[in-house]
Amino acid sequence: MAGSRFEYVKGFELPDPLLPGTFLLYRLDGHSFHRLSDVHSFQKPNDERALKLMDHAARDLMDEYTDIVVAFGESDEFSFLLRKSTTLYNRRHAKIVTTLTSYFTASYVLHWPEYFPDTPLRYPPSFDGRIVLYPSEKEVRDYFAWRQADSEHRSPSASNPYAYRHAPDSLVAAHINNLYNTVFWALVQQGEQSTKDAHEALRGTVSSQKHEILFNRFGINYNLLPERFRKGSVLVREEVKEDSDPLPSSDVESSTENPNFPDSEAKVIQRTKEKKSKKARTRTHVVLYHCDIIRDPFWNERPWLLC
Ligand code: ATP
Ligand code: ATP
Ligand code: MG
Ligand code: MG
Ligand code: MG
Ligand code: MG
Secondary structure: OOOOOOHHHHHHOOOOEOOOOOEEEEEEEEOOHHHHHHHOOOOOOOOHHHHHHHHHHHHHHHHHOOOEEEEEEEOOEEEEEEOOOOOHHHHEHHHHHHHHHHHHHHHHHHHHHHHOOOOOOOOOOOEEEEEEEEOOHHHHHHHHHHHHHOOOOOOHHHHOHHHHHOOOHHHHOOOHHHHHHHHHHHHHHHOOOOHHHHHHHHOOOOHHHHHHHHHHHHOOOHHHOOHHHHHOEEEEEEEEEOOOOOOOOOOOOOOOOOOOOOOOHHHHHHHHHHHOOOOOOEEEEEEEEOOOOOOHHHHHOOHHHHO
């Protein structure tokens, strides 16, 4: 083919390198998952099977692409931080976005039957993907704070990540989007309101008012809901010394929770063993948490994430 008279068309293809020395923040989001969740009868507001499937696909992606150091997911989205020194695919923008998005999608489809054994996929799910470059730690920290707080333009106080970083616990843990959905579905399912009326009732309410509605009308204490729902999923590449306990924290999701779901402790250890290089003295493995990533402790305990 080389030297053919057709080859000039190659010249139309332009390089699309990502600026060197910057953090790559890659986010994907389910395309029309409002519909996908309807068609496949997801439990509302939080279908745990669907969230665990997202976590599984995200873990697969991190096992495949070791330059991803940390990820955060909630609902139908996941964000992945690639180290700023990454040379993955020579930092070609389209190559990275398309390959990572299709890998995640393929894993989501591959593992669907494990999480939805009685609900066959009715059509192919898809995800959109994008990369944003961030110049410094500050923007990366604020990005993750933004996603976890998930302002979604629903609460004016949520639009500023700084407000969250220095806010009292109750506000930080609010996870605005999930709080909204939880009250919304309580109004619809238990309060028997129409979805239109429920949206109307919540218009302009702040977090404290939503907590009040939940507690006074439905007896739900938001702070007692599972952490997975309130805080989302955090997948971290942890460094583990060869002779130390591979699971350092009690925050790690319990392996006894449901033996059918594969993000169990045994699975983590199994995968780590598979990946372990004979030479390496320090192993890394991906651990799942449902913890706060807005304030300092998470990042201070893991300085390797932002270097
Ligand atoms: P777009 O293509 O613009 O992203 P979308 O329909 O996917 O459109 P999102 O804003 O991404 O809209 O919201 C995702 C929607 O998918 C949620 O509002 C919810 O209805 C549904 N959803 C996603 N994950 C879950 C889950 N685990 N449990 C219940 N519903 C879910
Ligand atoms: P890259 O990730 O850069 O695309 P690649 O391994 O996919 O790397 P390509 O230049 O895309 O390289 O070539 C695809 C290769 O896949 C072919 O060279 C061939 O070895 C194999 N292949 C793809 N389709 C077929 C097929 N239908 N039958 C046999 N081999 C195939
Ligand atoms: Mg969207
Ligand atoms: Mg979506
Ligand atoms: Mg979404
Ligand atoms: Mg190819």
